[in-house]
Amino acid sequence: ETGVTQSPTHLIKTRGQQVTLRCSSQSGHNTVSWYQQALGQGPQFIFQYYREEENGRGNFPPRFSGLQFPNYSSELNVNALELDDSALYLCASSLAPGYMNTEAFFGQGTRLTVV
């Protein structure tokens, strides 16, 4: 059984550019959630995808968007990058959404630096 994998592991972008981060969910999991973790802070919920539909969104602007594919892998897209978008982006997968009482498992993260 493969775990949650994210790519790339590190990325440097220039302010104003766009970025796409990728996440492969754990085998058998149909729910993917994305989190942003700024330095010294706890992770903040961005949004969740369940069976290819958005299933909840945190307090992030529309330039943060996502997608889930039929194989349940997912992408996080950020447009018009700002310096404050520099953070560790974490992806979590689970068998079902959290209100169905299932455990979440995280990937190793993508560290994004915006210069």
Add this chain to the structure above:
Amino acid sequence: GIQVEQSPPDLILQEGANSTLRCNFSDSVNNLQWFHQNPWGQLINLFYIPSGTKQNGRLSATTVATERYSLLYISSSQTTDSGVYFCAPYNQGGKLIFGQGTELSVKP
């Protein structure tokens, strides 16, 4: 939304010592997870514990949902226990809400 408060924010221990990390949350929750974040940033699952007590080796956790807190016990600490420990209850929408974490440093 639910607020999560972890204490202490920082903890320095000598190898072999025991410790208790606390997590208070402001609203009722159905489930809660504890994680250890390693120096490379990965969140490692420690416990999935809606209520009661669970043990895994030198670690154990207790959640008292009715009183809105959870505790993580680390016994006979080792240098490899160093890192940040996060408590994350699930909100009513089923999303993990993280505290600020407890940064643990275990000295040899």
